[in-house]
Amino acid sequence: MIEPPLQLPHAPLPAYYRDEADHARYVRRIFDETAVDYDRIERAMAFGSGGWYRRQALARAGLAAGDTVVDVGIGTGLLARQACELIGEQGRLIGVDPSPGMLAQVDLPGVELRAGRAEELPCATGEADFLSFGYAFRHVSDVDAALGEFLRVLRPGGRLLILEISQPAGRWSRAFMKFYMRRVVPTLARVVARERGSAELWRYYWDTIEACIPPEEIMQAMERAGFQQVKRHTDLGVFSEYTAVRP
Known part of the structure; x- marks a missing residue:
């Protein structure tokens, strides 16, 4: 039986990895190596506004007190921290990430951490409200x-929320964002980071944004998977919130 081709989120980036197998290894390595710097750089890059925005996005997506949440790609817990505040003591949060380095940085009492990939979640069927x-x-x-x-x-x-950064529509806005993400942020990373790879991570971050499939294709993929009420909300033209409901 012929396996269907992988539906990649962006074309391969040979400056960082050779093939798709190498891609998975690269992503895990770069996040493992830079986990200790991630929160510090994110705060500087977003001027401290990241937590406020994440909380607003979760609320807009319908996260409610008492919900059971699976946070995929929990990383250092930046989004999970805001989710825990919204679901309260009666809620439950499970964080999944393939990077042991990132999971080691999560400091959220009561949160259950599981090692795993988005393509093969270590979760039971129907386990999550959100x-x-x-x-x-x-x-x-x-x-x-x-x-x-x-x-x-x-x-x-149950409700789904995918947060992503999208390229701005305007040519000058795209040029400014590329300069900021690929030049300013890596320079900032070299100043405040402990690990040498942190500047590389943030260059890679922009390159994946630039190469990523457009929002329309992301929404089509959500519908193809079986989700309903698929919507996209944007802030500042770059912060995309994709929401949907499981029928």
Whole structure:
């Protein structure tokens, strides 16, 4: 039987890895090596506004007190921290990430951490009321497989939130964002980081944004996976919130 081709979120980037197998190894390595710097650089890059925005995005997507949340690509816990505040003591949060280095940086009492990939989640079918995926869509190896897992893990009526950074529509806005993300942020990373690879991570971050499939294709993939009420909300023309409901 012929396996269907992988639905990649972006074309291969040979400046960083050779093939898709090498891609998965590269992503895990670069996040493992730079995990200790991630929060510090993110705060500087976003001028301290990241937490406020994440909380607003979660609320807009319908996260409620008492929900069971699966946060895929939990990283250091930046999105999960805001989710925990919204779900309260009666809620439950499960964080999944393939990077042991990132998981080691999570400091959220009561949160259950599981090692795993978006394409093969270590979660039971229907386990979650809400599934979040923050700024990691560009790092998966198979868009359709990941979205299929999100659908499986959500209960009927469960909600999905995918946060991503998209390229601005205007030419000058794109040029400014590219300069900021590929020049200013890596320079900032070299100043405040402990690990040498942190500047490389943030260059890679922009290159994946630039190469990523457009928002329309992301929404089509969500619908193809079986999600309904697929919508996209944007802030400042670059912060994309994709939401949907499991039927």
